[in-house]
Amino acid sequence: MLWFLRGLRRGIVTTRYPDAIDDWTSTLPSAPAFRSAVLTDLLAARLQAACPTGALRHDAGVLVVDLGSCTGCGRCIAAGGGVVESSGEFLLSARRRDDLIKRIPINATAAEPFGGGH
Amino acid sequence: MIGEQQLDVTAAELRERALSLFGRSLHIRTVDTGSCAVCESEIRLLQAPHYDLHRLGFFFTPAPRHADLLLITGPCVRAFDNALFEVVNATPDPKAVIAVGACALGGIYPEDEFVHGALDRVVGVDVYIPGCPPSPLALLQGLLVAVGRLEERVSELSLDLDRGGP
Numbered sequence: 001m002l003w004f005l006r007g008l009r010r011g012i013v014t015t016r017y018p019d020a021i022d023d024w025t026s027t028l029p030s031a032p033a034f035r036s037a038v039l040t041d042l043l044a045a046r047l048q049a050a051c052p053t054g055a056l057r058h059d060a061g062v063l064v065v066d067l068g069s070c071t072g073c074g075r076c077i078a079a080g081g082g083v084v085e086s087s088g089e090f091l092l093s094a095r096r097r098d099d100l101i102k103r104i105p106i107n108a109t110a111a112e113p114f115g116g117g118h
Numbered sequence: 119m120i121g122e123q124q125l126d127v128t129a130a131e132l133r134e135r136a137l138s139l140f141g142r143s144l145h146i147r148t149v150d151t152g153s154c155a156v157c158e159s160e161i162r163l164l165q166a167p168h169y170d171l172h173r174l175g176f177f178f179t180p181a182p183r184h185a186d187l188l189l190i191t192g193p194c195v196r197a198f199d200n201a202l203f204e205v206v207n208a209t210p211d212p213k214a215v216i217a218v219g220a221c222a223l224g225g226i227y228p229e230d231e232f233v234h235g236a237l238d239r240v241v242g243v244d245v246y247i248p249g250c251p252p253s254p255l256a257l258l259q260g261l262l263v264a265v266g267r268l269e270e271r272v273s274e275l276s277l278d279l280d281r282g283g284p
Contacts, residue, residue: 004163004254014170017255018268025255031248037280053225065277069225071250087284090253092272093260094246097223097238099273107280 002028026088029072032065032080033087034104039063043083044106050079067092067100140186140212140265145177147185149205152233153192156251157219161189169254176261182208187264189257190241191218193227194234206241214264217243218257220250245270 006024015022044058055069056076077084094100148161164171165178179185182205194202206215217237220226223246224236234240247260262268276282 004166004168013167014173015168015255017169017258018262022255025253028253031277033277033279033284035280036278053220055225066225067272067277068223068246068248069220070248071220071225073250085279087277089275089284090249090256091259092248092256092275093263093270094248094272095244095263095270096273097243097246099270100223100246100248102275102277104278 021091025090028088028090029074029086030090031067031070031072031087031092032076032084033089034063034065034080035083035085036104036107038083038108039104039106040108041106043080046079047076047084050075061106063104063106065102065104067102068094068097134266143175143177144186144261144265145179145184146187146189146261147179147182147205147209149188149190149202151190151192151198151202151222151237152195153219153221157191157221160251160254161191161218161257163254164257166254169258171258171261174258174262182206183210185209185213187214187216187261189216189218190237191222193221193224194237194240195232196234197232199240202240214244215241216245216247216260216264218247218260219252220248222246223248225250 044063047056048058052073052075053069053071055066057064077086150158163169188209217223222237227233227235229235237243245260245264247256249256259268263270275284
């Protein structure tokens, strides 16, 4: 519904998609993206705890993100303290379910990047 | 004896021929297997002037026998099994099945005595559209991917901002 109202506000009746993607789409709630260079095990565990649908799973040295389970609620972005951002991606259709599962390597070992979340 | 590679090639050719049959007139039947109706709300918006899916040659039909493509939402409640199988079996081949939303993709409900929890545990799925709910543009992309008019891009997508992120 939010999308529909934003579309109306532009004053242009019909979207040009698939020839062009509307510029307002990147500002809407979407799946998270991660800064792997400053992602730590501690934060990854915290992100897993913050995710209400189990879309984020902390494995050894890797954060597994299941885009199929992500609802774009933004709790990981709130808990991520700058390490997690909104990706702005919404064209996520997949032919194989496995394509929706992304692995983010955990590169940092510092205890708390950017002072962490809360 | 047909080798596995030959089988893959034949399957790909068959799929291409099936997709070309859909042309620019494809009829969609939506099936709700217990969703909260927000996916349906977004699907309905596809008909609004802003998204206007008719310009792309997609139309909705209430009859599964007239449908080429099924948009299935919800976590597949077991009580709905008979109706779901009837709809899937009544849809003539070649058909495409799209799982819509995080419920149908297995993200929200675990498998238990009430729900299957994911559509692909019950019927074969051709395209998965994630989102809670998927936006109308995401649904449009899923439809175009399903009929082969767009390539999917999520397999190449990186969510790592430090390694060529989105």
